[in-house]
Amino acid sequence: MNILKFFTAGSVDDGKSTLIGRLLYDTDSILADQLEALQQSNRKNDDGTIDLAILTDGLRAEREQGITIDVAYKYFQTDKRKFIIADTPGHIQYTRNMVTGASTAKLAIILIDARNGVVEQTIRHSYLVSLLGIEHVVVCLNKMDMVGYSETVFTAITDKYKTLAAQLNLKDVNFIPVSALKGDNVVNESENMAWYHGRSLLHFLETVDVETGAESDLARMPVQWVVRPQTDELHDYRGYAGRILSGEFNVNDKVTVLPSGSSSVIERIEIFDQQPATAFAGQSVTLHLKDNIDISRGDVLVNSDHLPQNSKLIEADVCWMDARPLDDSITYLLQHNSKITKCKISEIVYKVDINTLEKQEAHDFKLNDIGRIVLKTADELAFDLYTDNKANGAAILIDSRTNLTAAALMFRAIAD
Amino acid sequence: MSKYNLDYLDELEAEAIHILREVAGQFEKPALLFSGGKDSITLVRLAEKAFRPGKFPFPLVHIDTGHNFEETITYRDEMVQRLGEKLIVGSVQESIDQGKVVEQTGKNASRNALQTVTLLDTIALHGFDACIGGARRDEEKARAKERIFSVRDEFGQWDPKRQRPELWNIYNGRIHKGENVRVFPISNWTELDVWNYIKRENISLPSIYFAHYRDVITRNGQLMAASPFLNMDEEDVVEHKKVRFRTVGDMSCTAAVESDADQIDIIIEEISASKISERGARMDDKVSEAAMEDRKKGGYF
Numbered sequence: 001m002n003i004l005k006f007f008t009a010g011s012v013d014d015g016k017s018t019l020i021g022r023l024l025y026d027t028d029s030i031l032a033d034q035l036e037a038l039q040q041s042n043r044k045n046d047d048g049t050i051d052l053a054i055l056t057d058g059l060r061a062e063r064e065q066g067i068t069i070d071v072a073y074k075y076f077q078t079d080k081r082k083f084i085i086a087d088t089p090g091h092i093q094y095t096r097n098m099v100t101g102a103s104t105a106k107l108a109i110i111l112i113d114a115r116n117g118v119v120e121q122t123i124r125h126s127y128l129v130s131l132l133g134i135e136h137v138v139v140c141l142n143k144m145d146m147v148g149y150s151e152t153v154f155t156a157i158t159d160k161y162k163t164l165a166a167q168l169n170l171k172d173v174n175f176i177p178v179s180a181l182k183g184d185n186v187v188n189e190s191e192n193m194a195w196y197h198g199r200s201l202l203h204f205l206e207t208v209d210v211e212t213g214a215e216s217d218l219a220r221m222p223v224q225w226v227v228r229p230q231t232d233e234l235h236d237y238r239g240y241a242g243r244i245l246s247g248e249f250n251v252n253d254k255v256t257v258l259p260s261g262s263s264s265v266i267e268r269i270e271i272f273d274q275q276p277a278t279a280f281a282g283q284s285v286t287l288h289l290k291d292n293i294d295i296s297r298g299d300v301l302v303n304s305d306h307l308p309q310n311s312k313l314i315e316a317d318v319c320w321m322d323a324r325p326l327d328d329s330i331t332y333l334l335q336h337n338s339k340i341t342k343c344k345i346s347e348i349v350y351k352v353d354i355n356t357l358e359k360q361e362a363h364d365f366k367l368n369d370i371g372r373i374v375l376k377t378a379d380e381l382a383f384d385l386y387t388d389n390k391a392n393g394a395a396i397l398i399d400s401r402t403n404l405t406a407a408a409l410m411f412r413a414i415a416d
Numbered sequence: 417m418s419k420y421n422l423d424y425l426d427e428l429e430a431e432a433i434h435i436l437r438e439v440a441g442q443f444e445k446p447a448l449l450f451s452g453g454k455d456s457i458t459l460v461r462l463a464e465k466a467f468r469p470g471k472f473p474f475p476l477v478h479i480d481t482g483h484n485f486e487e488t489i490t491y492r493d494e495m496v497q498r499l500g501e502k503l504i505v506g507s508v509q510e511s512i513d514q515g516k517v518v519e520q521t522g523k524n525a526s527r528n529a530l531q532t533v534t535l536l537d538t539i540a541l542h543g544f545d546a547c548i549g550g551a552r553r554d555e556e557k558a559r560a561k562e563r564i565f566s567v568r569d570e571f572g573q574w575d576p577k578r579q580r581p582e583l584w585n586i587y588n589g590r591i592h593k594g595e596n597v598r599v600f601p602i603s604n605w606t607e608l609d610v611w612n613y614i615k616r617e618n619i620s621l622p623s624i625y626f627a628h629y630r631d632v633i634t635r636n637g638q639l640m641a642a643s644p645f646l647n648m649d650e651e652d653v654v655e656h657k658k659v660r661f662r663t664v665g666d667m668s669c670t671a672a673v674e675s676d677a678d679q680i681d682i683i684i685e686e687i688s689a690s691k692i693s694e695r696g697a698r699m700d701d702k703v704s705e706a707a708m709e710d711r712k713k714g715g716y717f
Contacts, residue, residue: 249470
C-alpha cells in the first residue's frame with residue numbers, strides 16, 4: 001500500500017470543506033466522538049443535517065469567520081491506499097498557504113461551482129498548479145444538484161476549462177461532476193447522472209498512478225549529517241547520511257561531490273541494519289565511499305554521468321510569502337535542501353497578474369505576488385531545473401533580519 | 417525505466433529520519449522529549465535508524481509529573497540503559513516545591529497543565545534550541561494545522577497566525593536567541609501507522625498498553641486507574657477490570673478502555689474497528705473545542 005498526497009483548491013463557497021468532509025464521512029473515517037462533537041455544534045446545514053465543513057476548520061479564528069486560513073492536514077485510508085489531504089485556503093490573501101500545501105502534493109483537486117463555471121479564482125488556482133508542476137489534476141464540478149445534474153452544463157464548463165489547461169500546459173486533467181452536499185460521485189457513484197461514465201472521485205484517487213521514476217537518471221542526495229562513531233571498533237566508519245531526492249544509487253556507481261567536484265565510487269549503502277545494492281528516491285540512507293574525501297553537510301552527491309546545473313546566477317519563479325516586501329538592497333539566505341548560502345535579488349524580470357495571467361513590468365514584490373526574478377548567490381548551487389527535477393529544483397528564501405521564510409523559489413534557467 | 421515504489425511505512429519512516437537529521441544538522445542544542453508513550457518510543461527507534469552506529473546528537477528529556485504509571489518509569493530506565501544515551505528529567509514536583517506552580521485541587525485535579533512550566537524551565541535551564549516531540553496531526557484539529565518545524569517564542573508560545581510557510585521538504589529552523597523550535601517528525605503518521613510500525617519493528621512497549629487487570633473507577637464516563645494521585649471520595653466505586661491504555665500520560669488524566677487485547681495484532685484489530693478516537697480518552701481535551709489550541713499557545717508540547 002502506498003500514500004497519495006493531494007490538495008484541494010477552492011473556497012468554502014465552492015463547497016471545498018464540504019467535499020473533504022464528505023470524503024471522510026462516506027469512507028467511515030470520522031469516529032464516534034468526533035461525530036458527537038459535530039452534532040453538538042451550533043453550525044448546521046439549512047435542512048438540519050450536519051455541516052461537514054466544520055471537520056476541517058481547526059483554529060478558533062477559522063470557526064468564527066467560517067473560512068480556512070491555514071493549511072490543515074487530514075488523513076484517511078481505504079483498502080487500496082492511504083491519503084494525506086492538504087486542505088488549503090482559496091482566498092487570494094492566503095495564496096502563500098495554498099502554495100505551501102501544494103508543494104508536497106502529487107495531485108490537485110480544483111473545485112468549480114457548476115452554477116458559476118470557470119471564474120477568476122479557477123484561473124488563479126490552475127495557474128498555481130501549473131507553476132508548481134503538480135502531476136495530476138482533477139477538476140470537480142461541484143453543486144451539480146443545483147443545476148439539475150445537467151450534462152450540458154458539465155460539457156460547457158469542461159470545454160472552457162480545457163482551453164485554460166492547454167494554455168497553462170497542465171498535465172493529466174480529469175473532470176468529475178459531483179455534489180459534495182448530496183454525496184454524488186464523491187465516494188459513491190451517482191444515480192443522478194447516468195450520462196457520466198467515469199470514476200467517482202474516491203475511485204479515481206485510489207487508482208491514479210503516482211509512482212515516480214521520470215527523473216531516474218538524476219541521482220541526487222544532499223548530505224544532511226556525517227555519521228562518525230569514533231569508537232575503537234568503528235574508528236574509520238564515515239557514513240554520509242541523507243534522503244535521496246531523485247534517481248537511484250547503486251554500489252560501485254561513480255559519484256561526484258558538489259560543489260567541490262571531487263569524485264569517488266559507492267562502496268556500501270546502509271539503511272540501518274540493511275545493506276541493499278540499490279537505493280532510490282524517497283529513501284533515507286547512509287552512503288559509504290571508497291575514497292576518503294572532504295564532505296560535509298550542504299554538499300550534494302550526484303551521479304557523475306548526469307551532473308546538475310552549477311551556477312551563481314539563476315532565474316527563478318518566485319512566490320512572495322512575507323509581509324515585508326522584496327528588498328533588492330539586502331542580503332537574503334537561500335536554503336536549497338541542506339545547503340544555505342547568501343543571496344541577493346539582482347533583477348525583477350516580471351510579475352504575473354494571477355487572475356488574468358498577464359505578465360507585467362514590476363519594481364516591487366509584495367505578499368502573495370508571483371513572478372520571475374534573477375538571483376545572485378554567494379556560493380555556486382548544484383541544482384536542476386524545476387521542470388526536470390522538482391526535488392532538486394526548488395528552494396526557499398529566508399529574511400535574515402526576521403528568520404522568516406520570505407519566498408518559495410522554482411529554478412527555471414541559468415541567467416546570463 | 418524503473419519505478420520506485422515505497423510502502424507507506426517505509427515512506428513515513430524515511431520522512432521522519434530526514435526530519436531528525438535536519439534537526440541534528442541545523443541546531444546547536446536539540447533534545448528529544450520522551451514521555452514513555454508509544455509515540456516517543458517510536459521516535460527513539462527512528463533516531464536509532466537515523467544516527468546509528470553513531471551516538472544520538474541529543475539527550476532524551478522526560479518531563480516527570482510525579483504521577484506516572486510505574487511501568488512507564490521502569491520501561492524508560494531500561495531503555496536508556498540499553499541505548500547508552502543521556503536522560504535528563506525535569507520534575508513537576510520540583511516546580512511545585514519551588515512555588516513556581518500551584519497544585520490543582522478538587523476532584524478532577526491533574527498535573528497535566530503544570531507540565532508546561534516545568535517543560536519551559538527545563539528548556540531554558542539547558543538552553544535547548546529544538547525539542548523533538550511525538551505529536552501527530554491526526555490526533556487533534558489544532559495539531560492538524562501545525563508545521564513540522566514549529567517556532568515558539570521565548571515564552572514557549574505557538575502563534576497559529578504567524579506560522580512559517582513550510583515548502584517541499586525544506587525546513588527553515590533559523591531562530592533568534594531565546595526562541596526554540598518544536599519538531600514533530602511523525603506529524604504525518606496516524607495512530608494505526610504507529611501501531612503497525614511498532615509491530616513491524618518488533619518494538620517493546622510498557623506493559624500498560626496491553627490488556628491487564630487493574631482497579632479502576634468511572635469518572636465522567638471514563639475509566640480511570642485507581643491511584644493515590646486521583647482524588648477519590650465515597651461516590652467513587654472501585655472496580656477490577658481488564659483494561660488497556662491507548663495513550664499514556666499522567667495517571668490523573670489518562671483513561672483506560674476495557675479490552676482483551678493482550679497482543680499487538682489484537683490491538684491493531686481493535687483500533688481498526690474502533691469508533692472512538694485516541695484522544696477521546698484524554699480528559700484534558702474535553703474542556704472546550706479549542707482546548708488544545710489554547711494549551712499550545714501557552715507553550716504545551
